[in-house]
Structures are given as C-alpha cells and as structure tokens.
Amino acid sequence: MAQMKPTIQINRERLEKVATILKTVAHPTRLAVIDLLGTQERMSVNDMCEILDCEQSLLSHHLIVLKQRGILHHVKEGQNVYYSLKNKDILKLIACIENCDCSL
Template sequence: MAAVAYKINKEKLEKAAFILKTVAHPTRLAIVDLLSMQERLSVNEICTILECEQSLLSHHLINMKLKGILRSEKDGLNVFYSLKERDVTKLIECIENCNCNF
C-alpha cells in the first residue's frame, strides 16, 4: 500500500485548538449557543437565562471577548454581548450531531 502524502496545516490546527480551549466549558458553550439564536444579549439577560452568578458569567464573557470570540457594546448601564466569530456556532452543531458515547 502506498503512503499517502499529508501536509499538516499547523496554523489551522493551532487556531482550532485555541477556539476549542476558549469555549471548552459548559457555561461558555451555553453562551455561544444563546448568542447564535439572539443577535445580542445583555449580561443580565444571559445571567437570567443561564441561572448563574453574574460574577462568574462576567469572567467567562470577558475571557471570550479577549480571545476574539465575542464583542461587547455598552448601552447606558447595560453591556450587550454578541458573537464576533459566528463560525464558532458550527462547533455547537457538530457536537449536537455527534453520536459519541458520552
């Protein structure tokens, strides 16, 4: 059998690993899922929907914003978040369609 030539695209794999590490938490995945259905949500709205503490949620939101997954917009006293990298929603779809045994 002949060996198949395969060239690893390190840059692509590193970007994928970076995104996976960034969203690899149930709360972060839930945020991505929510923002895939809504154009933007305030911190309070996300907090209410996910039933989590605002300080914990803010930590996740800031982390994902700093890593380029989310963007934020201040409107008065509220901060609204939206997806900057919309393609990250494909991860959710892939996971939902996966027939892995977990």
C-alpha cells in the same frame, strides 16, 4: 526495494487555531452563552445571568475569555454592556459536535 512513504503535510498553525477555539468554548457556561446568543441578536449581562441562572461575577469571567478570544463582540450603552456573537459560524461547531456519533 524500499517503499516510499507518502508525503503528508500538516498545517500546525491551522490546528493550533482550532485547538485554541475548542479550548475556549470547552466549558458548559461558555457553550450556553454561545447557544443563547445564537438565538438573540444581542443580550445584556443581566439578562444572560437571569436566563442562565448564574452569578454575574462568574458569567463576567466567561464573557471576558470569549471576548478576548474574538468569539464575542461587546457594546457599552450607558451602564449596560451588550454582547453578541462576532461570527455566527461558531454555532456550526456546536451543532457538528452535538451531532457527532461518539460514545461518551
């Protein structure tokens, strides 16, 4: 008599969402922005450039990607644009991966 395989359901939509988030944050500059904004309520592009020691054009590119994917929120005040985390739960992802016992 043949054994029956257990029914396993995979929520592909959920996994696609997770993969998109991981792909979005999988860059050292983007992770640095998220980490930095985890310590500050909001920051201007100029302040982030100074702290992260990177060119404004490069940082702006990464900020646009994070904003388009719904990770960052922005507010324009006069000539300055201030960024903040839309949801601080993204910091849990970084902490979880940081504590992962993987040999890389």
